[in-house]
Amino acid sequence: MTINEIKTLMEDIAENDPLIEQLHSDNRKGVQRIIESHNRKLQKLKKEKEDFAKLTFFEKKLYKEGFSLVAGIDEVGRGPLAGPVVAAAVILHPDFYLAGLNDSKKLSEAKRDEYFKVIQEKAHSIGIGMIEAGEIDIINIYEATKKAMLLAISNLDCNPDFLLIDAMKLQTPYPQESIIKGDSKSISIAAASVIAKVTRDNLMKEYAVQYPGYGFDQNAGYGTREHLEGLNLRGITPIHRRSFAPVKDYDLKG
Template identity: 55%
Template sequence: MKKQSIAEIKGLLNEDNLTSEEWQMLIDDERKGVQTLLKSYHRKKERERLLIKQFEEMQQYENKAYINGADKIAGVDEVGRGPLAGPVVAAAVILPKDFRLIGLNDSKKLKEDVREAYSSYIKAHAVSYHIAFIDNQVIDTVNIYEATKKAMYEALAGLNPSPDHVLVDAVHLPRLNCSQEAIIKGDASSISIAAASVLAKVARDQFMKELHKEYPGYDFDKNMGYGTKAHLEGLNQFGVTPYHRTSFAPIKEEVQKTFGQR
């Protein structure tokens, strides 16, 4: 085989279909550009290997449930406990047994464009999914923990078919009529919970970006309702919106300043 250009070799590596003879020629090629390409290729392959290993490890809870007789396993997770504004959002999802999305992880660990692409993929391939929003008024009435559970129950109730086993991120849901397992850091340990985490995060982020169009002074499209400097400055300048959680400090103090101590 004649010596090929760097561009041709890059194309061959991208195709990933080299013969053993072609590989040996690349290994023996002393050109710096070729060796750089080989190092880059091997780093990429190692990253892929680790992601595959991670995905397989994140199937452990699902595999155990299948062995124990479960057929429709739902993962459920929430986002938005900590923000000063906006809803808490939970998603529930049942994935097929052969579901495969290498790179799936806790939504907070994924870049925004990756999360959005994964959300679309999960929706397209899920057996069933449902997303539930609990608004700030309910949060202020029942407290954020109870609102979180309410969102999870609603997300699970929206699944069709209903699950026969539920994997939950850290929260126990006593009113479920099927078996469940609460997993600490479940969004980084279970593919079903990770998928729910992605769906919930993307849905809530989209809500906050739309809210920013109505209330642009708080940077909701960037902080998603969390108490950043820009958000607090917006509060100081424009006051409390109907979407702020009045039971949360410093919103509570802002309301008290405006309407007097209650």
């Protein structure tokens, strides 16, 4: 076979195909490079499966205990000066697999967008909860975060039978477990992290058009230099959290 024929064949070859052993005795440098590339690909796939298996520890444990609708819950947007806090609740199927899924903060924007679409397509159920800036000012960000999570649970299209929550405890009728840094330890929470992050980022991009000059499409409402300059020049918008410093230090302009 030619080098190109071998390269094409190796793209879909089974791991234990006898042809691989035969190719080891082919002294052509091009063939050996193809084998090396194939081996690297196998090692990458192996590591991805191992990493994914670690992330399913809590879910598999619950499945064995008889729970079937395990909801992972996470939020994004506690720290920004503007915009809502957004929570997501995600129930995955037991056979769900998405290599590379992890805490949304560790993923590139392109990967988050890619995984967001896959999770939406493959998840058993997704619920979103959102608390706007005005209510955050009234009840405080901690209570707003809990309320957003409870809304996300109520917006699922089925009742979960167990909750895995990132670093929070909620007053709900469902049994639950709070996991510190859960978005890097539970696949369900990681999925919720991606859904919440992309949902909020997309909303802040819309706000960037509605309220130009603050850089909301780039900073997602966090207190960057551009954002603070926008506050100085344009004042406070309706989506700013007036109880947060330094927003509360600015007088409303216009």
